[in-house]
Each structure stands twice: as C-alpha cells, then as structure tokens.
Amino acid sequence: MNPALTQRFPGIRLGLIGGVSLVLLSLIGMVETFNQREIISDLISMGQTLLLLTAVFIAYLAAKRGREHGRAQVFGASITAGLIMAGMLTLLVLLGQAINMRQVFINASPVLFQILIFQQEELWAGIGLLLLAGALIGFSAALLCLLPHWLRRVITTGLCSVAGVGLLQDLIAPILSDWSLLADFTDLLFPGNGLSISGAVGLFIVVAALSALWSFRGQALQTRIKALPPQSRRGLNFAALLAGALVMLVLPQVLGLFLSEVMTIVGLYILLGLGLNIVVGFAGLLDLGYVAFFAIGSYTVAILTSPELGFFDWNFWQALPLAVLFGVLAGVILGVPVLKMRGDYLAIATLGFGEIIRIMVLSDFLRPWLGGAQGIGKIPKAAIGGFEFATPQEIYYLILAGCALVGFISWRLRDSRLGRAWMAVREDEDVAQAMGIELVATKLLAFATGAGFSALSGAIFATKLGSVYPHSFNVMISINILCVIIVGGMGSMPGVAVGAIALVGLPELLREFAEYRLLVYGAALMAMMLLRPEGLWPEATRQRELHEEEDAVRASKLAEGSAGPRS
Amino acid sequence: MPMLEVQGVNTYYGNIHALKDVSIEVEKGEVVTIIGANGAGKSTMLKTTSGLLKPRTGSIRLEGEDLTRLRPHEIVMKGVVQVPEGRRIFGRLTVRENLEMGAFTSLDSRKNHENIERVFTLFPRLKERSKQVGGTLSGGEQQMLAMGRALMSDPRVLLLDEPSMGLAPILVDGIFDTIRRLHAAGTTILLVEQNARMALQVANRGYVLQSGTIMMSDSADKLADNEMVRKAYLGEG
Numbered sequence: 001m002n003p004a005l006t007q008r009f010p011g012i013r014l015g016l017i018g019g020v021s022l023v024l025l026s027l028i029g030m031v032e033t034f035n036q037r038e039i040i041s042d043l044i045s046m047g048q049t050l051l052l053l054t055a056v057f058i059a060y061l062a063a064k065r066g067r068e069h070g071r072a073q074v075f076g077a078s079i080t081a082g083l084i085m086a087g088m089l090t091l092l093v094l095l096g097q098a099i100n101m102r103q104v105f106i107n108a109s110p111v112l113f114q115i116l117i118f119q120q121e122e123l124w125a126g127i128g129l130l131l132l133a134g135a136l137i138g139f140s141a142a143l144l145c146l147l148p149h150w151l152r153r154v155i156t157t158g159l160c161s162v163a164g165v166g167l168l169q170d171l172i173a174p175i176l177s178d179w180s181l182l183a184d185f186t187d188l189l190f191p192g193n194g195l196s197i198s199g200a201v202g203l204f205i206v207v208a209a210l211s212a213l214w215s216f217r218g219q220a221l222q223t224r225i226k227a228l229p230p231q232s233r234r235g236l237n238f239a240a241l242l243a244g245a246l247v248m249l250v251l252p253q254v255l256g257l258f259l260s261e262v263m264t265i266v267g268l269y270i271l272l273g274l275g276l277n278i279v280v281g282f283a284g285l286l287d288l289g290y291v292a293f294f295a296i297g298s299y300t301v302a303i304l305t306s307p308e309l310g311f312f313d314w315n316f317w318q319a320l321p322l323a324v325l326f327g328v329l330a331g332v333i334l335g336v337p338v339l340k341m342r343g344d345y346l347a348i349a350t351l352g353f354g355e356i357i358r359i360m361v362l363s364d365f366l367r368p369w370l371g372g373a374q375g376i377g378k379i380p381k382a383a384i385g386g387f388e389f390a391t392p393q394e395i396y397y398l399i400l401a402g403c404a405l406v407g408f409i410s411w412r413l414r415d416s417r418l419g420r421a422w423m424a425v426r427e428d429e430d431v432a433q434a435m436g437i438e439l440v441a442t443k444l445l446a447f448a449t450g451a452g453f454s455a456l457s458g459a460i461f462a463t464k465l466g467s468v469y470p471h472s473f474n475v476m477i478s479i480n481i482l483c484v485i486i487v488g489g490m491g492s493m494p495g496v497a498v499g500a501i502a503l504v505g506l507p508e509l510l511r512e513f514a515e516y517r518l519l520v521y522g523a524a525l526m527a528m529m530l531l532r533p534e535g536l537w538p539e540a541t542r543q544r545e546l547h548e549e550e551d552a553v554r555a556s557k558l559a560e561g562s563a564g565p566r567s
Numbered sequence: 568m569p570m571l572e573v574q575g576v577n578t579y580y581g582n583i584h585a586l587k588d589v590s591i592e593v594e595k596g597e598v599v600t601i602i603g604a605n606g607a608g609k610s611t612m613l614k615t616t617s618g619l620l621k622p623r624t625g626s627i628r629l630e631g632e633d634l635t636r637l638r639p640h641e642i643v644m645k646g647v648v649q650v651p652e653g654r655r656i657f658g659r660l661t662v663r664e665n666l667e668m669g670a671f672t673s674l675d676s677r678k679n680h681e682n683i684e685r686v687f688t689l690f691p692r693l694k695e696r697s698k699q700v701g702g703t704l705s706g707g708e709q710q711m712l713a714m715g716r717a718l719m720s721d722p723r724v725l726l727l728d729e730p731s732m733g734l735a736p737i738l739v740d741g742i743f744d745t746i747r748r749l750h751a752a753g754t755t756i757l758l759v760e761q762n763a764r765m766a767l768q769v770a771n772r773g774y775v776l777q778s779g780t781i782m783m784s785d786s787a788d789k790l791a792d793n794e795m796v797r798k799a800y801l802g803e804g
Contacts, residue, residue: 420668424671427658431655433619434651435716
C-alpha cells in the first residue's frame with residue numbers, strides 16, 4: 001500500500017485495522033456469545049456494544065489523526081474508517097452467504113450474520129443498515145473529536161456508565177430489588193433483559209450531569225480542600241478513610257453471597273499482588289515463581305490442621321504464623337542462590353522454582369506427607385471464639401483483615417529507609433551499591449517479605465477452600481498476579497486493587513468472558529502498554545518518567561506559543 | 568601516612584589481566600589523576616578501589632586501614648565514594664530525592680540537611696531545579712547532580728570516573744572548575760580522565776596508566792611537560 005496515501009488518509013489504515021479486529025471478534029465467537037445479554041432491552045446487545053465500542057474507538061483515532069489536516073479531514077478520516085470497517089463486516093456477511101466457512105471458523109454461523117445485519121429479514125436491507133451505521137459511527141466519532149475536552153468527557157462518562165450498568169445488570173438488579181424502597185425503581189430500570197430505554201436515557205442524563213458538575217466545580221473543590229489548614233485536611237482524610245473502611249465492612253451484607261464470593265477471590269489476588277508488588281514493583285526483581293510461596297503457605301496450613309493426614313491437629317491461628325514463617329524461609333532459601341542473577345535470568349530461575357514446588361507436592365513419593373494428586377482435604381475453618389469464618393461473607397472479613405495488615409506494612413515499608421534502598425536497587429543496582437546500599441541483604445529482604453505475604457494469602461486460601469490440590473498452584477497464578485500489577489501500575493498499592501478488580505473481578509462477574517479470559521488478558525496488556533504504560537493507578541515516580549516527554553513537548557509548545565507574538 | 572594507598576594490585580576479568588601490579592597513593596587534600604587511553608584500565612582501577620571488583624592480590628588502604636576485603640557498601644561507609652562513569656543519576660527521582668539517596672548511609676538528618684545546603688551552594692543550578700526529575704536535566708547538570716550526590720555522604724576520598732565524558736567543551740570547563748573548588752575546600756580526589764590536558768591542569772600529581780601498568784608518575788606540571796605524555800595524550804608534537 002502506498003505509504004503517502006495512508007499518510008494523507010489516516011482513515012484508510014485505521015479502518016483496515018479496525019475492520020480486521022471486528023471480523024476477528026465476530027469469527028472467534030465473541031459477538032455471538034455476548035449477544036445473549038442485552039444492554040438496552042430490544043435495542044442493543046452486549047455483542048453489538050462490543051463491535052460498536054471498537055468501531056467508535058478506531059474512528060475516533062482516525063478523526064484525531066485527521067485533525068492535523070484540518071476540519072474537513074476529521075470527518076473525512078473517521079467516516080472513511082467507519083465505512084471501511086462496516087464494509088469489511090459486509091464482506092464477511094457476503095462471504096458467509098456464498099460459502100460455508102464453518103469448517104474452519106466454527107463460529108461463522110447464520111446467527112452471527114443475523115446479528116451483524118441487525119436481524120433484518122432482507123439481506124440487502126441489513127447490509128445497507130450496516131453501512132449506514134458505519135458512516136454514522138464515523139460521523140459521531142468526528143463530532144466527539146471536535147467537541148471541547150470537558151464535553152467529550154461528560155458524554156463518554158455517561159455512555160460508559162450506561163454500558164457498565166447494562167453489563168452488570170445481573171448483579172445490580174437483585175441488589176436494588178432487595179431494598180423495598182428501590183424495588184419499583186428496579187422494575188423501571190430493568191424491565192427484563194437489559195436496561196429500559198427510558199432507564200438508559202435517565203441514567204445517561206444523571207451521570208452526564210454529575211460529570212459536568214465535576215468538570216466545572218471539581219477543580220474549585222480540590223483547590224478549596226488544598227487551601228484548608230493541614231489539621232482539618234488531616235481530619236478530612238481521616239474521615240474519608242473511616243468512611244471507606246465502614247463501606248468495606250458492610251459491603252458483604254449488602255452484596256449477597258455471589259458477589260461476596262467474587263470479592264473474596266479479588267481480595268486474595270490483592271493480597272498476593274501486594275506481596276509481589278514489593279518484589280517486582282518496589283525492588284524491581286522479576287519473580288515468576290511467586291505461586292510457590294502461595295503453595296507453601298497453603299500446604300503448611302493443610303498439613304498442620306487437616307485431620308486427613310493425622311500428623312497434627314492444630315487450629316488455623318496456630319498454623320498461620322508457621323505458614324508465614326515457612327514462606328519467608330523459602331524466600332530466603334531461594335533468594336540466596338538466585339539473587340545474583342539479573343533481569344531475565346532471575347525470571348527464569350524463579351519460574352523453575354515455582355514448577356519444582358508444584359511437582360513436588362504432586363509427587364507420589366511424598367504422597368503420605370503432602371497428599372499427592374488428591375491433595376489434602378478437611379482443612380478446618382478459621383474461628384475466633386465461637387465465630388467461624390465459613391461462608392464467603394465471613395471469609396471476606398478474614399481476607400479484608402489480611403489486606404489491611406499487608407497494605408499497612410507495605411505502605412510503611414515503602415516510605416522507610418528500606419523502601420528507599422529498594423527503589424535505588426530497582427533504578428540502578430551499581431549506583432545503589434555506590435551509595436552504600438547492601439545489595440544482597442536489600443534484595444533478600446524484598447524477596448522474603450513478598451514470600452511471607454504470599455504464604456499468608458496461601459494460608460487463607462487453604463482455609464477458604466477447605467482443601468488444597470497441586471493443580472491450584474500452576475504457573476498461571478504467577479502470571480495472573482504479575483498481570484494484575486502491570487495493569488494496575490507497577491509499584492502502586494491502590495493500583496494492585498484496581499488491577500485485581502479489573503482482571504480478576506470483572507471476568508468472574510461476566511461469565512461470558514470465561515472462554516476468552518486469556519484473550520482479554522492479552523488484549524488488555526497490549527492496550528495498557530500502548531495507551532497507559534504506567535498502569536491504571538500509577539505510582540507517582542513512574543508516572544513522572546513515562547509522561548515526562550509529553551510534558552517536555554507541552555512545555556516547549558507553550559514556550560513557543562508565548563514567544564510567538566513577541567518575535 | 569597517605570589518605571588512600573593502593574599497593575601492588577592485580578585485578579582480573581576472568582582470564583584477562585586488567586591491572587598489573589598497580590600502586591598509587593593519594594595524600595590528604597590532594598587531587599591525583601590517572602590518565603590513559605581507552606581500555607588502559609582506568610575504570611577498572613576505580614572499581615577495584617571502590618570494591619566493585621576484587622583484586623586477586625594487593626591491598627587498598629584508607630589511612631592505613633585495610634579495605635581490600637570489605638564489600639562495596641562497607642567501603643562507602645568508610646568514606647570512599649565513587650561518582651560512576653556516565654553519571655548514572657536516578658532518572659525518575661527529583662534532584663532532591665537523588666541527593667537524599669546519596670546520604671543513604673547517614674542517619675543524622677540534621678547533617679544531611681546541611682549537606683544538601685552545601686551541595687546547593689556549590690551548584691546553585693541544582694537548587695533551582697531541586698523539584699525537577701533527574702532525567703530531564705542537561706548533561707552538565709546531571710554531572711553536577713552525580714557529584715553532589717556523592718558529596719552527600721561526606722566522603723573522605725572522592726573517586727571521579729570520567730566526569731567530562733560526553734559533555735560539551737563549555738560544560739567540561741565548568742566541571743573542572745568544580746573540581747578545583749572542591750580541591751580548594753580540602754576534598755581528596757582521585758580523578759580518572761581521558762581528557763588529560765584538563766586533568767593535569769587541576770591535579771597535583773598524575774599517573775599514566777597503559778595496558779594495565781603504571782608507566783609514569785610525577786607531578787602534574789612535569790607530566791604535562793613530558794615529551795611522551797605530550798605526544799601520546801595531549802596530541803602535541
């Protein structure tokens with residue numbers, strides 16, 4: 001393809017990229033699977049939303065590229081992109097009518113094509129509609145691009161919350177209808193499958209209004225809070241913290257069984273993530289065998305408490321300190337030989353360690369002690385006095401306490417002398433040494449602390465499940481935790497929570513995703529690396545580094561701008 | 568007793584004999600330079616002194632105290648601090664945070680604060696940029712920061728590795744000016760430089776290192792007048 005042409009018409013290149021993505025999304029079955037869930041009743045389904053969002057995003061990118069060539073090009077580029085995307089879907093539909101593709105693409109079913117042509121009886125009418133939709137998408141993306149920044153944010157926030165509420169209807173509707181006051185409201189909002197049209201419009205208006213209010217008043221509010229005397233600001237912070245804690249405490253009572261279960265899973269990942277964050281995020285040591293310490297914590301609790309093996313008959317609280325201690329010891333034992341390695345070599349060595357532990361607990365030789373492939377069952381629940389942590393709602397509190405403890409320790413460590421040493425080692429090992437930092441001890445402490453936290457979550461995991469199996473501790477767990485940290489923002493503690501909710505919580509809530517989980521992980525990681533490499537909730541220093549070039553460019557533009565009129 | 572005494576040091580990279588029986592001395596308050604071509608072993612010499620490389624034989628003494636078997640961070644705590652080649656500041660930490668990192672070994676926060684002020688008087692430019700991120704500084708400013716960071720721990724001997732490397736001539740002048748000022752303030756400096764002309768101008772004495780051996784040692788003035796040095800390192804004659 002002629003590069004000058006694609007330069008001149010960014011819509012063509014982006015349109016082709018978008019078209020290929022849309023065709024792929026359709027052919028792998030995502031559109032059809034997602035179509036069972038309606039976002040707005042009888043109007044738009046989740047599958048269509050997926051296509052629509054992708055198309056709007058691509059068309060918006062095209063519009064942004066077109067802006068360099070003037071206003072007409074904004075519309076030109078994005079409408080071109082929209083039409084090309086619609087055109088490629090049309091080709092897919094036509095191809096599907098002409099030949100049977102199902103031998104290769106099992107998902108290329110008539111149902112899929114019906115979805116793509118908006119359930120029209122007439123093929124050509126549907127295709128016309130599809131092309132019209134493409135043009136409309138391009139047109140609205142261009143409009144969106146030309147809007148002032150605040151208005152764009154208001155509209156996208158509104159639309160995204162409608163899509164979000166529609167997406168999570170199965171969760172929101174039952175919670176709302178539990179409260180008798182809101183029951184009528186629920187019927188109005190969710191008449192059946194998906195939001196009602198009036199509900200969607202209402203929701204959009206409310207959210208958009210709030211967002212607009214924040215755009216105008218938010219800044220003033222923030223400056224007013226900043227202007228407060230430090231004492232009352234500290235009070236405000238404390239109040240916010242207290243309110244947050246209170247919400248966290250009552251949450252499982254409000255959310256019900258299923259959501260509480262999801263929250264315990266997310267919580268375990270947060271706990272694991274906070275630990276790995278110390279190793280990878282703070283000290284910069286890439287550890288891919290992190291699951292090993294999780295397994296050690298779980299198995300320690302299992303061996304010490306389960307009557308199935310019959311060696312010990314301890315309760316959870318007696319076993320817990322020993323589990324953490326073994327985790328720390330394992331961290332030190334692994335750390336001493338491998339910490340001389342750097343970067344990739346360290347990653348590979350730790351990866352091996354993770355597998356060794358998994359294979360060890362799986363082995364027939366150690367079966368009398370570790371249970372082999374059948375694992376160890378009948379692990380008693382943790383209990384305080386007469387209160388037993390048995391249901392998800394109760395275990396939630398155990399995990400919450402764990403997260404609070406680990407979060408507090410991480411936070412204090414980050415701001416400590418040790419935290420500074422970790423940061424120096426992460427940035428430049430040699431210079432850290434030249435500053436008088438003891439390399440081996442510093443790295444070992446990071447490794448051991450992370451391992452201890454991992455073992456703690458393993459211990460809780462064992463009592464939550466009531467049994468441990470070797471296959472719960474495969475390498476994917478390590479990878480998942482790493483993804484959580486990367487998506488959330490390396491080294492950032494709130495980022496761990498955000499990452500865990502996004503990568504672990506959402507897929508649990510949207511079971512349609514289950515089949516595509518790894519695909520979504522991959523796409524999410526790539527998108528993050530391209531669009532927001534610092535993560536969703538970045539640590540301050542990392543954000544500085546990654547956006548420094550943009551800031552420099554902006555600063556120089558500003559300088560040019562101010563210098564312009566004078567010269 | 569010399570402040571820093573390196574005696575009969577042999578350092579190897581695997582099988583490569585990088586330093587052959589090297590001995591140098593630095594008296595208190597002196598600026599001593601080691602000049603030599605690329606690959607002569609200058610940086611190896613500094614790394615051996617600061618403990619990043621271990622010599623196979625020979626000894627390194629600070630006012631008579633043996634440092635040879637100490638680990639790098641212990642040598643820093645004894646007061647031998649290196650400014651690494653290529654500056655290597657912490658790019659995403661601010662200027663102030665970089666300086667604070669330099670005071671890692673010191674727990675006396677009042678003294679650290681005084682040291683920061685001292686560095687800021689020495690390099691007013693750093694004070695102006697104290698909140699800026701290290702990576703956005705110019706090359707010359709980064710070199711100032713690297714030197715300031717090393718000064719934060721009150722070094723008894725400062726090891727400077729190629730401070731002029733990759734800097735514009737005007738900035739090189741500034742850096743050597745700083746070395747002169749540090750010298751005037753009584754800092755003991757061991758300076759490794761490829762820019763022999765400038766190095767010999769600021770130094771009291773110099774050593775010429777060639778293929779891992781000391782070829783010559785004399786006062787800086789005499790070295791600058793020496794026929795061989797002028798030909799090989801000053802590009803004259």
